[in-house]
Amino acid sequence: MEAAISVLVSQFKQFAGKDGSSDTLSRDEFHSLVVSQLPNFVKNASDPAAIDKLMGTLDENNDGELTFLEFWQLIGTLASQHGGFSQ
């Protein structure tokens, strides 16, 4: 499990480091991450409007940036759907 967690952390950092703060994902960074890393788990991953909507639901403090833990909520939802868990 630790290796898988490290992959998720390093991938987040790789995309978050492209512009501005390397601790958060900007809108563009989030788009490129979803398109390249989550093409199957995120429905309509190729539709920018769908990704904007998704970011809006995650960006709890509405600062246009996703913190790691805001991003982590998305991954949890995707993982839960992928695992077929009811909660």
Next chain:
Amino acid sequence: MEAAISVLVSQFKQFAGKDGSSDTLSRDEFHSLVVSQLPNFVKNASDPAAIDKLMGTLDENNDGELTFLEFWQLIGTLASQHGGFSQ
């Protein structure tokens, strides 16, 4: 990323399936998962009392079982610490 997410889901299911519901982790299942899968990320992973305390903080509805999303909070905290994120 999707492969790493799948690893976390399948590992959760493997440990959750040992007794009772295969959708949740019992106290014993959680102990064996932490000891074998998170020996470095969880401090005092070999101390049962520490693991009980950890489970207490995660088990939001106090039913003695951890749902996938309750478990996912732990992984998020560990990942955030591992990544050195301030939030």
